[in-house]
Amino acid sequence: ALYLAGLCRKVYMIVRKNYLRASKVMQQRVLSTPNIEVLFGHVTKEIVGDQTVNGVILTDDKGQEKRINIQGFFVAIGHTPNSEIFKPWIETDETGYIVTRPGSTKTNIEGVFACGDVQDKIFRQAVTAAGSGCMAAIEAERWLAEQK
Template sequence: MEHIECLIIGSGPAGYTAAIYAARADMKPVVYEGMQPGGQLTITTDVENYPGYPNGIMGPEMMELFKTQAVRLGTDVRFGLITSVDFSSGKPPYIVSVDDNIQISAATVIISTGASARWLGIPSETRLNGSGVSACAVCDGFFFRQQPVAIVGGGDTACEEASYLAKICSKVYMLVRGDNFRASKAMQHRVLNTPNIEVLFNTDTDEILGDKAVTGLRVKNNKTGETREVEIGGFFVAIGHTPNTTIFKPWIEMDATGYIITKPDSTHTNVEGVFACGDAQDKTYRQAVTAAGTGCMAALDAERYLSSVMHSK
């Protein structure tokens, strides 16, 4: 069976940054790319908030550069999905299955499997994704400054993102499915007291309008059946994210949604030799730069862990 010193699961900003650091520490990292090589940024257009690109960069191009850098420094990047892990021994090496048919063993495992935004599932949302439809207000709100936008969701994140958008956009329509928010009282107050946020309760998205880019929205009151059209430039979905962590569930400590819990000020999980970084353990910031930052931490933590094991022998 092949033995790997540092196995990195996932090829987004967190995984590739971990790879860059692990390769430079001579840990011979192997990255398995998973079903979305390059991660979430490969489904977006301009990235304008990642430092070092003064004119912005397209998401897919940026992730190619991450990969090139990781490979140049000695990372072995492989196409394949980790389909199961066995951390039951609580001590490395751990056995991991790739594509359900190959087994490898790993001395350290870095989990950087990210999270997937939840979508409404209507055709116009898919058609206009990246052309005005987004699941990240902090990432894409800037492109709609001084324009009206809409946001769907009634939880804390939706309220937080609506408040963020209200500072840069002329008007924010907030679509809440029920007749009340799910958000905390404090967040509700903040939204309800922001003059340019109009909250539409009992409201569903009927259709996002626009040919090549979002130009408007048809909403439907789910109590009266009444529809209404509003002009918007951007449509934001804030109905939650699902971390890609199901295969780790039997062993790794997680919160109720599936976000991995790491030990304070580190990327250590509850299982020895297993580290987590990026969106898989971050429900608060969810940005490329924070994912990269924690990817760096995970590689440093893994390297220190390996050295401590070596010295204790």
């Protein structure tokens, strides 16, 4: 979220729990960054768009739904890949991990990138997730530049 905040006007950080599990220093950095909005107690119900992402529908812990207009979606989730929502479109392996091209974060859909534990079933470490997150951000930035 912090890296994306340097590239985007607005970053929504969707957190399933009502708290962050990162270190206090990292929590404070995220919470004090003006263009990051943390949405606690929310889950992603649906990503909206035909050829490109243009929105996300979230459900809060009270069952209320809301739509947010967005232009991109990055996934960073816990130890078990919570990729079920993507399976109709994005290729996953037999254990639910999103499949990416070797040496890349590109998925089977142009303009959609996967990083972190949702696609890394070997290392599953914060440092490797951060590295692949950086890779995905760079690849997304290059892809967006090519679209202009």
